[in-house]
Amino acid sequence: MPHRRLQLIFNKVFLISQPISANFRGNMKEYNFSEIEKKWQEYWEKNKTFKTHDDFSNPNKYYVLDMYPYPSGAGLHVGHPEGYTATDIVARYKRMKGFNVLHPMGWDAFGLPAEQYAIQTGTHPALTTNKNCDTFRRQIKELGLSYDWDREINTTDPAYFKWTQWIFIKLYNTWYDHETDRGRSIEELPIPQDVIKAGDDARKEYIDSRRLAYYDNAQIWYCPSCRIVCANEEVLTDGSHEKCGHKVVRRNLKQWMLRIPYYAERLLRGLEKLDWPEGIKEMQRNWIGRSTGAEVDFKVEGHDDIIKVYTTRPDTLFGATYMVLSPEHPLIGKITSPDRLGEVQEYVSAASLKSDLDRTDLAKEKTGVFTGTWAVNPVNNKKIPVWVADYVLMGYGTGAIMAVPAHDERDFEFAMKFGLDIICILSPDITDAEQKARIISGRECWSGDGIYVNSSNSDLGITLDGLDVEEGIETITRWIEQRKLGSHRINYKLRDWLFSRQRYWGEPFPVIHWDDGRITLTDEKDLPVTLPDLEVYEPGDSGESPLSNATEWLYVTDSQGRRGRRETNTMPQWAGSCWYYLRFIDPKNDTEIFDSRKEKYWMPVDLYIGGAEHAVLHLLYARFWHMVLFDLGIVSTVEPFMKLFNQGMILAFAYETATGAKVSSDQITEKDGRFFNKETGEELRQIVAKMSKSLKNVINPDDVVKNYGADTLRLFEMFLGPLEATKPWDEKGIRGPANFLARAYRLIANSENITDGQEDPEVLRSLHKTIRKVTEDIEGLRFNTAISAMMIFLNTALKKEKITRESASVFARLLSPFAPHLGEELWQLTGHEGTLAYEPWPVAKEEYLKEDVFECPVSVNGKMRFKIELPVDLPQEEVRKIILADERARKWIGTAMPKIIIVPNRIVNIVI
RNA sequence: GCCCGGAUGGCGGAAUUGGUAGACGCGCUGGUCUCAAACACCAGUGGCAGCGAUGCUGUGCCGGUUCGAUCCCGGCUCCGGGUACCA
Structure with missing residues (x-):
């Protein structure tokens, strides 16, 4: 085989030494x-x-953090190295600048895919998870990222989630003191005398109603496909589950909830000091949804009850011509007139079956029923009808509104449909006379600014006529408060956070439900509460967690012989990621969550890089937990992440037909910069799209x-x-x-x-x-x-x-x-x-870096014409002389007497 | 609908935030090397006109401010993201 030998020699000489x-x-x-x-x-x-040392003697520390990944079975995609390389560059740079750098990596490893796989194959999610982590670790190491691997953490590790459970206990044992505006230990909660007198149960109830974590019936979203409940935030606007895309339905289940709205104001104000992208801050502000307005009481004719409404526009009270209660409003049963009761009940039950999707998207067409009852408008004592309609939501404000159709689009639409009065009280500041006339006569809605009309009542000593909106709101709010008809009020869109999931692969709650209805939490020294091994990972159809099958694990008896059942829900995936950045500081500590000296040294995170998809959820939840831990003296900073940066998404080419149908990338052939379907020969258009399995354009x-x-x-x-x-x-x-x-x-x-x-x-x-x-x-x-x-x-x-x-x-x-x-x-x-x-x-x-001469561009009438070499810092008069003497300049100037503008060391402009 | 971003050569993108538009890279064209190709190296490359020096034109569209506008102001168009009966 002489040829082969030759080939080998050839390879050795020519190829091996020139690998690229x-x-x-x-x-x-x-x-x-x-x-x-x-x-x-x-x-x-x-x-x-x-390896990072906790070298407190170096005052220059730098904590640079990536959003740690969920280790999926597919391994890394090219989006991961983008953010990871960015932080790695900063980490390596800071080390060379003499900073003590903390740059860790870990795994957000609880989550649905591993559990779904367990349901299908019976493989324990821990096995799947570990395998995936190994792949991720290998891939990340091959990128040469400078992590301190001795600090690797995994949210599914009992040694880690022991502390997640520990934080949950802290949340449970914390109440929010609105006087001092901070969370405090539940032991410091003052109990009113009347509650103490009412006995033990009342006292317990009072305390439970103040805890940041509570267990209660909740109208929740349920995804029948995943058989899991979802947080509001996980439901997309079209009513589908963000994880699987299937439609979610409403369920009423006992759930763990966290009172994040107590922190709304501080979460909002805290944003100001953060070096975050403005867009992300704005998204959090919108999500928190602060609005200022007033609560106003309306008397109900023939009843002692009053209807409390929340409005951001108390100044439009004179234009309130009817009221609307949400279908879930507790007063409906009481105040509806007997002759209307049937119709109202029918409407209410129909509304309860509707998903929010139906109540929003489809309900551009407004629906509602009259209760047969009238309320009294406090500014003019006029009787106005009370309606029930599902365009008013129980979860916001008071669940009831005063309707001002002349100046609110939604109310206008409703009033038009049901023939209700429309009284314009704000003359718009526009010049279009025809439009103005339509608005004044109530034929068109105006939600902009203007000057009040029809807005005075001398009997009650109130007039807004002639004022502008800002003055109007101020005047009427003062009047309302003086007359004790209501009060100034701030509202937030942010709701309680639904914190439990009917799943196996998550942190178990350290909670026992006793037969007598009481709840106790596991003692801190008995943590972690670990997951039992299961034969079947399938959740129950009723939405019960697979943990309810783990009979041996499930039932407990206390020293008095009282029987109890462990909480079968588990925590959502957000739980582990709410505080993982803190554990990196002291990842192996098994006696404390972390050494507080180390925490003081390393916190806050100086730079946090990750995708914008976590703009609201993860970043808001983590800030919330961090603030609670701050209030309790566990962490030393109010905010966890000083600087946040979002890396953009990396897209890839994809191909579509003339009709927009997508063709998978392995079906493509290129000829002279044009693209064709290999099989059909059809010419395709190259587009850029998100990488996805279905488009086969994943790199x-x-x-x-x-x-x-x-x-x-x-x-x-x-x-x-x-x-x-x-x-x-x-x-x-x-x-x-x-x-x-x-x-x-x-x-x-x-x-x-x-x-x-x-x-x-x-x-x-x-x-x-x-x-x-x-x-x-x-x-x-x-x-x-x-x-x-x-x-x-x-x-x-x-x-x-x-x-x-x-x-x-x-x-x-x-x-x-x-x-x-x-x-x-x-x-x-x-x-x-x-x-x-x-x-x-x-x-x-x-x-x-200094240069003594530079190429000075010379422009004529703002257009660059030629360059001339000039000494740096040459006095303007000298520059002027040189320019005027230059023949290229003279060509443009001719005989004119030009104005010459000299920007020192930058440019000369000749104006003719 | 509302709130944020964007729009610059064939392509990805630069431009000290009012001062040389197109850095850097890809691609393309020509050349050197090679039997040939690939690689590498050298030169060129926004468009139009011209052999050329050079001229005109040019940062999504229309208008304005300015000696000078990719940058500031007013009015649009399109694209991306978020959000949506939140009273």
């Missing part, structure tokens, strides 16, 4: 990324290079690492565009960063290019410019332009075909946060030993 491109360039050393990356990953692991980072190396992948993802932008993944572009790294290696690894003398002045200036740019850009998280600056430097150095050892070592350090493996390799090649991870970050020297 099978070419031959004499003795030139070429970039072999897989060898280099393997070498340094082993080095870091063996030397525990990135697997493993493949990219294999083909180009981790450093190139990291660089490419950062070079794609601004971190926060949504960017399309186009594999063609990866050659840019790949070539850059190969060229850098080629320059520095080949010793004939390295000198020990004086650096070329042009290279030196370029180097210091690059140091400055890269430093600024890392601080500002502008990695794309930092990389471009390094490319510019490399191009400059390559032109000279040589570089000093010193410059090369500076470049190695600048590059290392972005491409850490190659950075280390180049550091070694420039004659250093060990790692550069803690070598000082280069500092740009002004003396090399």
Whole structure:
């Protein structure tokens, strides 16, 4: 087989030494990324290079955190390395700046997919979870991310969720003191005398009604497909479950709830101080939904009851022509007139069957019934009818409204449909006379500003006529309070947080329900309450958790022989992620949640990077828990995350037909920049879309690492565009960063290019410019332009075909946060030993940046015409002389006497 | 509907926030190397006109402020995200 031998020799000589491109360039050393990356990953692991020490003597600490992943079976997708590389660059940079850096990683490993898989196959979710974590860990390590793996945590580990349960107990044993505006231990709750007199049960009830965590009947969303209850936040606006997309239904079940609205005001105010994207803050503000207005009491004709309404526009009271109660309003039964009772009951029960979807989307068409009862408008003592309609929600305000059809779109629509009075009391500030006339006559709704009309009652001493809206609200609110008809009031949209799930794979509640109806919590010293092993993971049809099948685990008897049953619900996935950032501080501590000295040192998180999809839920819940822990003196900062940054989504190409039907990416063939369906030959349009299994356009980072190396992948993802932008993944572009790294290696690894003398002045200036740019850009998280600056430097150095050892070592350090493996390799090649991870970050020297002349652009009438070399800081008069003497300028000026605008060291503009 | 973002070459994106529009990269064109190709290297590359110097034009659209506008103001169009009977 002579051929084969030849082939082998050929390979040895020509191929193996040139791994990236099978070419031959004499003795030139070429970039072999897989060898280099393997070498340094082993080095870091063996030397525990990135182990973080709780070195309190270094006052400069930096806690940089990723949103830890749910380890799905599919492994990483290219979106993960984006955020992880960003934080890794910052972590490595800060280490070199002398900071003590905490940069940990862990797993948000409770969750539905592992349980779904258990239902199908009987595999214990813990097995699935561990397997997935192993895959994620391997993939993340292959990216060269500098985590301290000794701090790895896993939310499903009993040693971790012991403390999740511990926090739940704290929540249960905390009440909110509105006087001092903070959460306090339930033992400090003052009990009113009358409650004490009423006995033990009343006292218990009183206390329970104040706890931040409580157990109660709740109208909740239930997903029949997942057989799970959902938090309001998990139900999309079209009434479908965000996890599975199936429609959810209403159920009434006993559930654990958390009183997050008590913290609404502080959660809102706290946003001001945070360095978060404005958009995210705005989303949280909207979610909290603060509004100011007034509660106003309306007397009901023929009854002692009053109807309390909440309104943000008490100033429109004179225009209130009817009232509406929500179908769930408790007064309906009492005040409905006997002749209307049947119809009203029918409407109420129909409404209760409707999903919120029907009550919102479809209900652009308003429905409602008259109760036969009248209320009295307190500003003019006019009788106004009381209706029931499902456009009023029980969960907001008081569940009842005063309707002002002339100035509220919803009320207007309703009034038009049922022929109710529409009285305009606000003359709009518009010029369109026809529209104005329609509004004044009540034929059109006006919700904008204006001047009051028909808004006075001298008998009651109130007039708004002639005022503007701001004055009007102030005047009427004062009047209402004086007359004791109601009071100023602040309302929030934020509701109690439904905190239990009918699931197996979550944190068990440390709770026992006793036969006598009482509830006790597990003693802290008996934590964790662990999950029992099960044969069957299937939930019950009634929405009962699979834990109700674990009979041995389920039933308990106390020392008095009282029988009880453990809570079978488990906590939602948010629970573990609400505080994981705290556990990273002291992950192995089994006597405390964490050492508070360490907490004081490391907190708060200085930089938190993750996807914007967690804008409201995770980030609001975590802030809430953190504030409670702060109130209880467990943590030292009010807010957990000082700076937040959202990386944009990475999209990928997808293909669709002329009619918009999507075609899976493995069906595509490209010809001359056009795209065709392989099978049908139909021409397709290339679009960018979210990566999804169904479009088969998911990019697997493993493949990219294999083909180009981790450093190139990291660089490419950062070079794609601004971190926060949504960017399309186009594999063609990866050659840019790949070539850059190969060229850098080629320059520095080949010793004939390295000198020990004086650096070329042009290279030196370029180097210091690059140091400055890269430093600024890392601080500002502008990695794309930092990389471009390094490319510019490399191009400059390559032109000279040589570089000093010193410059090369500076470049190695600048590059290392972005491409850490190659950075280390180049550091070694420039004659250093060990790692550069803690070598000082280069500092740009002004003396090399200074230039004495610059190319000054000269524009004529604002249009750049030519450039002229000028000394820096030349006095304006001199510049003027030079410009006027220049023949290129004279060509434009001619005989005119021009005005010359000189922006020092920047531009000259000749105005003719 | 409301609230936030966006819109710059064939493509991803730069532009010190009022001062040279298109950095850097991809792609493309031409060249060197090669038997040939790939790789690598060199040169060019917004559009229109011209052999050329050069000129005109150009940052979604219309208008304004300014010596000068991708940037500020007014009015639109389209795209993305959030949210929605929250009184």
